[in-house]
Amino acid sequence: MKVLKSYSKGIREATLRPKMIFILWLINFIFGSVIYFLFSGLLADVLGKSKIAEGLLKKFDFNVLFELLAHNGSTIQTIFSVALILIFLYFLVSIFLYGGILFSLAHSHKSGDVESKKPRFAQVFFQGAGKFFGRFFRLSIYSLILWIVFIVINILLNLVGNVLTASGANEQVAFYLIWIRIAIGLFLVFLIKMILDYTRIKIVTEDSRLVFLSFLKIIRFVFQKFGKTLALYYLLVVTGVILFGIFWALNSMIPSHTLFNILIVFIIGQLFIASRGWIKVAFQAAQLKYYSSE
Numbered sequence: 001m002k003v004l005k006s007y008s009k010g011i012r013e014a015t016l017r018p019k020m021i022f023i024l025w026l027i028n029f030i031f032g033s034v035i036y037f038l039f040s041g042l043l044a045d046v047l048g049k050s051k052i053a054e055g056l057l058k059k060f061d062f063n064v065l066f067e068l069l070a071h072n073g074s075t076i077q078t079i080f081s082v083a084l085i086l087i088f089l090y091f092l093v094s095i096f097l098y099g100g101i102l103f104s105l106a107h108s109h110k111s112g113d114v115e116s117k118k119p120r121f122a123q124v125f126f127q128g129a130g131k132f133f134g135r136f137f138r139l140s141i142y143s144l145i146l147w148i149v150f151i152v153i154n155i156l157l158n159l160v161g162n163v164l165t166a167s168g169a170n171e172q173v174a175f176y177l178i179w180i181r182i183a184i185g186l187f188l189v190f191l192i193k194m195i196l197d198y199t200r201i202k203i204v205t206e207d208s209r210l211v212f213l214s215f216l217k218i219i220r221f222v223f224q225k226f227g228k229t230l231a232l233y234y235l236l237v238v239t240g241v242i243l244f245g246i247f248w249a250l251n252s253m254i255p256s257h258t259l260f261n262i263l264i265v266f267i268i269g270q271l272f273i274a275s276r277g278w279i280k281v282a283f284q285a286a287q288l289k290y291y292s293s294e
Contacts, residue, residue: 002228002290002293003228003231003232003235003290005289005293006232006286006287006289006290006293007232007235007236007286009285009286009289010236010281010282010283010284010285010286010287010288010289011239011282011286012285013105013281013282013285013286013289014278014279014281014282014285015278017104017281019121019122019125020100020101020104020121020125020277020281021274021277021278021281022274023097023100023125023277024097024274024276024277024280024281025270025273025274025277027093027097028273028276028277029270029273031086031089031090031093032273034086035086038082091140092137095133095136095137095140096129096130096133097129098132098136098200098284099128099129099130099131099132099133099136099204100125100126100128100129101125101128101280101281101284102128102132102200102201102204102284102288103124103125103127103128103129103131103132103204104121104124104125104128105281105284105285105288106128106201106204106205106288107124107128128204132200132203132204135203135208135209135211136200136203138211138212139196139199139200139203139211139215140196142211142212142215143192143196143215146192146195147192150185150188150189150192153184153188154181154185157181157184158181161174161177161181164177165177190233190234190237191222191230194222194229194230194233194287195215195218195219195222197283197284197287198218198221198222198229198287198291199211199214199215199218200284201284201287201288201291202214202217202218202221202291205288205291205292221291221294225294228290229287229290232286232287232290233283233287236279236282236283236286239279239282240276240279243272243275243279244272247268247271247272247275250268251265251268251269251272254268
């Protein structure tokens with residue numbers, strides 16, 4: 001029952017926070033716009049004036065690709081460099097946003113009144129974002145321990161797979177092992193992300209500066225409550241998958257042959273981005289509710 005109550009609480013909290021969803025949408029929209037205009041301009045320099053690129057688009061050929069790289073190496077290097085910078089900036093902004101989301105949720109959770117906090121939303125949100133940025137950044141560094149374990153497990157699975165399939169000779173066994181490895185990989189990724197979610201929640205609710213200690217305690221907490229924490233997390237994952245399916249179906253039903261249809265597709269895309277923000281808030285709110293009830 002705690003899992004279902006926490007899930008419904010998370011959905012309700014996310015639905016009651018349009019300002020928070022708007023901020024998350026706006027950040028994604030800004031990054032998306034920068035990426036689109038910047039990369040479309042850079043790619044136009046590479047592709048728009050090149051017969052080589054035209055040949056590559058019609059039929060993929062490594063010789064054509066290498067020739068394209070040789071003629072436009074500096075521009076392509078710029079594209080990759082800018083991409084890395086933008087990815088790192090988005091990573092930092094995501095850490096910043098987590099602090100605002102959780103501090104706002106925890107702040108209203110303590111008061112027991114969501115509505116009364118709306119006039120001071122920006123103050124509470126950005127106060128939390130700035131206050132916990134450093135701690136959450138350190139947590140991201142500590143999380144490398146888990147990601148290294150993830151890599152080691154995948155290497156071991158690869159070695160086991162090579163033995164079972166005779167280095168790929170047994171194609172039928174290899175096919176099933178690929179799907180097993182994908183399932184194990186997704187399970188481990190979700191598990192690590194869940195541990196980090198609860199660690200951030202612990203840091204915010206207890207205003208703890210002992211990030212590594214909180215990290216270790218949450219690992220123990222997650223495994224002590226393994227079934228319930230996983231059940232709640234996967235309920236939210238399924239909700240996100242359903243949302244994705246709905247937007248994908250809507251988008252695929254509309255042909256983009258007219259300007260009006262393109263506008264509709266664009267609006268659907270922005271609603272999808274907003275829904276990602278909504279599910280992100282729902283994750284944090286639901287897990288905060290569950291953690292606080294234990």
